[in-house]
Amino acid sequence: xxxxxxxxxxxxxxxxxxxxxxxxxxxxxxxxxxxxxxxxxxxxxxxxxxxxxxxxxxxxxxxxxxxxxxxxxxxxxxxxxxxxxxxxxxxxxxxxxxxxxxxxxxxxxxxxxxxxxxxxxxxxxxxxxxxxxxxxxxxxxxxxx
Amino acid sequence: xxxxxxxxxxxxxxxxxxxxxxxxxxxxxxxxxxxxxxxxxxxxxxxxxxxxxxxxxxxxxxxxxxxxxxxxxxxxxxxxxxxxxxxxxxxxxxxxxxxxxxxxxxxxxxxxxxxxxxxxxxxxxxxxxxxxxxxxxxxxxxxxx
Amino acid sequence: xxxxxxxxxxxxxxxxxxxxxxxxxxxxxxxxxxxxxxxxxxxxxxxxxxxxxxxxxxxxxxxxxxxxxxxxxxxxxxxxxxxxxxxxxxxxxxxxxxxxxxxxxxxxxxxxxxxxxxxxxxxxxxxxxxxxxxxxxxxxxxxxx
Amino acid sequence: xxxxxxxxxxxxxxxxxxxxxxxxxxxxxxxxxxxxxxxxxxxxxxxxxxxxxxxxxxxxxxxxxxxxxxxxxxxxxxxxxxxxxxxxxxxxxxxxxxxxxxxxxxxxxxxxxxxxxxxxxxxxxxxxxxxxxxxxxxxxxxxxx
Numbered sequence: 258x259x260x261x262x263x264x265x266x267x268x269x270x271x272x273x274x275x276x277x278x279x280x281x282x283x284x285x286x287x288x289x290x291x292x293x294x295x296x297x298x299x300x301x302x303x304x305x306x307x308x309x310x311x312x313x314x315x316x317x318x319x320x321x322x323x324x325x326x327x328x329x330x331x332x333x334x335x336x337x338x339x340x341x342x343x344x345x346x347x348x349x350x351x352x353x354x355x356x357x358x359x360x361x362x363x364x365x366x367x368x369x370x371x372x373x374x375x376x377x378x379x380x381x382x383x384x385x386x387x388x389x390x391x392x393x394x395x396x397x398x399x400x401x402x
Numbered sequence: 403x404x405x406x407x408x409x410x411x412x413x414x415x416x417x418x419x420x421x422x423x424x425x426x427x428x429x430x431x432x433x434x435x436x437x438x439x440x441x442x443x444x445x446x447x448x449x450x451x452x453x454x455x456x457x458x459x460x461x462x463x464x465x466x467x468x469x470x471x472x473x474x475x476x477x478x479x480x481x482x483x484x485x486x487x488x489x490x491x492x493x494x495x496x497x498x499x500x501x502x503x504x505x506x507x508x509x510x511x512x513x514x515x516x517x518x519x520x521x522x523x524x525x526x527x528x529x530x531x532x533x534x535x536x537x538x539x540x541x542x543x544x545x546x547x
Numbered sequence: 548x549x550x551x552x553x554x555x556x557x558x559x560x561x562x563x564x565x566x567x568x569x570x571x572x573x574x575x576x577x578x579x580x581x582x583x584x585x586x587x588x589x590x591x592x593x594x595x596x597x598x599x600x601x602x603x604x605x606x607x608x609x610x611x612x613x614x615x616x617x618x619x620x621x622x623x624x625x626x627x628x629x630x631x632x633x634x635x636x637x638x639x640x641x642x643x644x645x646x647x648x649x650x651x652x653x654x655x656x657x658x659x660x661x662x663x664x665x666x667x668x669x670x671x672x673x674x675x676x677x678x679x680x681x682x683x684x685x686x687x688x689x690x691x692x
Numbered sequence: 693x694x695x696x697x698x699x700x701x702x703x704x705x706x707x708x709x710x711x712x713x714x715x716x717x718x719x720x721x722x723x724x725x726x727x728x729x730x731x732x733x734x735x736x737x738x739x740x741x742x743x744x745x746x747x748x749x750x751x752x753x754x755x756x757x758x759x760x761x762x763x764x765x766x767x768x769x770x771x772x773x774x775x776x777x778x779x780x781x782x783x784x785x786x787x788x789x790x791x792x793x794x795x796x797x798x799x800x801x802x803x804x805x806x807x808x809x810x811x812x813x814x815x816x817x818x819x820x821x822x823x824x825x826x827x828x829x830x831x832x833x834x835x836x837x
Contacts, residue, residue: 265555266570266634280556282596283606284440284589286433288486288751289760290819293429295737298730299574306572306632316573316631316723325724331768338762338821341433341606342596344556384725386773410700411715411779425701427741428751429734433606434615435674440592443585444719451717451777461578461718461776470579472628478621483676486751487741489701529580531628574730576723578776583719631723 268307268347270402275308275349281339291338297373298331301363304347305379312402314395323383324392329358330378337372339365345372351399352376356390359399413452413492415547420453420494426484436483442518443476446508449492450524457547459540468528469537474503475523482517484510490517496544497521501535504544558597558637560692565598565639571629581628587663588621591653594637595669602692604685613673614682619648620668627662629655635662641689642666646680649689703742703782705837710743710784716774726773732808733766736798739782740814747837749830758818759827764793765813772807774800780807786834787811791825794834 268277279300287293305326306316319325339345346366353360358380365373381389413422424445432438450471451461464470484490491511498505503525510518526534558567569590577583595616596606609615629635636656643650648670655663671679703712714735722728740761741751754760774780781801788795793815800808816824 266568278556280593280596282589282593283432283434284438284592287428288431288433288435288755289428289762289817290433291821294763294766295429295730295733298733299572302574302730303570303572306570310632320631320723327724327773328729328768328770330770331729333763333766333768335763335765341610342600382724386726411713423701425738425741427734427738429737433610434617434672436676439618439621440585440588443588444717447585447719448715448717451715455777465578465776472579473584473623473625475625476584476623478618478623480618480620483617486755487745531581573722573724574728577718578721578723578725579718580723585719 270311277304277307277347279345281343286341300347304349308349312398326379327382329380332376334374415456422449422452422492424490426488431486445492445510449494453494457543471524472527474525477521479519560601567594567597567637569635571633576631590637590655594639598639602688616669617672619670622666624664705746712739712742712782714780716778721776735782739784743784747833761814762817764815767811769809
């Protein structure tokens with residue numbers, strides 16, 4: 258899915274850092290003229306979803322096994338502000354991995370400027386919200402990617 | 403849930419018209435300084451949900467029977483624009499009802515000014531998206547409310 | 548911005564039809580397991596924004612002239628349902644153009660299956676919401692693209 | 693705007709804690725059947741907006757002075773999960789206040805169960821995003837409320 262001159266939907270995973278380009282649209286902005294703060298969390302979730310896809314992991318397969326990723330903790334630093342028409346990049350890198358959780362570092366950048374930085378702790382639950390062990394095959398796919 | 407001097411979460415159903423008050427927040431606006439167009443559809447969906455609750459119908463009960471309401475058609479007229487801090491009212495009235503669909507007329511007003519008007523056709527599906535007959539008890543609850 | 552094997556952020560404009568690929572993420576779905584109905588309008592707005600960019604028109608430039616596009620009317624047909632991980636395509640084509648409005652036909656497809664189809668009437672306003680003539684240069688850029 | 697038996701749009705400010713009731717709608721949920729994580733930040737922003745209104749402060753007045761609140765930091769703990777039809781309460785209390793920032797503690801509860809807890813640092817900027825001192829009158833209004 259990768260083009261010669263840019264990133265496509267799936268983004269690029271290189272040297273342990275995944276990078277996804279995202280355009281800022283009307284829907285992302287608010288009346289201050291900038292991106293609404295909670296939407297940086299949406300951008301990060303898109304980055305995580307594409308990182309998983311690069312490792313061959315799909316939400317549809319997980320849901321079929323009654324498994325869902327949930328965010329347990331997110332420490333969010335709002336450092337700058339994107340505006341409409343901007344193209345921002347979401348960077349995702351694995352910080353730490355355990356039997357029941359992942360810790361990721363994520364940043365949203367416009368060029369070299371860091372607009373948003375967060376450390377995110379993810380866990381796995383079933384449809385009733387009960388914690389589940391992360392399947393061994395999934396951990397292996399991620400560590401190999 | 404109804405207060406003496408205003409509407410609460412559930413809104414008011416009177417003479418066949420349901421009315422729900424909604425505040426406009428940062429999240430609802432876009433960089434033009436007004437409410438983002440697609441958010442009027444969200445406001446209408448909130449109005450429909452509270453109309454159903456006034457008739458004793460809850461999405462949780464429907465989901466437990468593998469039933470979900472879906473919008474099939476919506477003719478949307480964007481006539482004005484709400485801005486931040488505004489309180490708007492969503493009006494919902496039944497236009498037509500059949501064994502497998504409802505047609506509603508909905509409006510979003512600020513005071514007397516109509517900002518948005520739509521005719522909405524709703525149907526019922528299961529989790530696989532297949533059309534389902536609307537349960538007789540549900541039709542009765544709505545026609546009696 | 549176009550890659551060799553796929554569409555990038557800007558999409559592709561060919562034979563008068565613009566096509567933009569969009570991934571369905573967690574944020575787009577609702578508890579029914581499908582894309583929330585109002586989000587098809589967001590997808591269409593992204594398609595319109597990228598269509599304008601292909602014609603060399605940017606919201607930032609318009610905003611600097613106190614010009615904003617607004618949706619006046621949208622006739623929405625919800626024909627199918629996308630689910631998480633899906634890649635859908637937004638097609639945008641010009642139906643009609645006047646001194647103060649555009650009418651577009653837009654569709655959201657998954658492969659060959661049409662999930663959503665709408666006719667959209669757009670007008671131009673200033674920050675106070677007053678109707679504005681569409682600049683002649685803008686009309687020319689669009690008709691030439 | 694306060695009713696006799698429940699909270700209305702503005703919520704209740706008592707003993708330094710503001711409380712706002714919010715209904716969970718289709719738009720708030722995702723395909724896991726629960727509220728999408730970023731939407732707790734929207735709920736908190738609604739709580740902050742109504743807290744300000746209780747102190748006589750309106751975003752429209754601030755915007756007229758070219759002043760906007762922005763979130764600088766938010767430490768988010770996702771502890772539980774709301775589902776459709778739930779009524780949740782957003783609690784907002786002032787933790788600390790300085791010449792250029794506020795620190796708030798916010799929680800989202802369903803009954804006694806804490807679903808989300810965050811410490812939020814807010815600052816003030818102008819439309820260009822430059823930091824601004826918080827007007828003295830505004831600080832006074834908040835400390836007196």
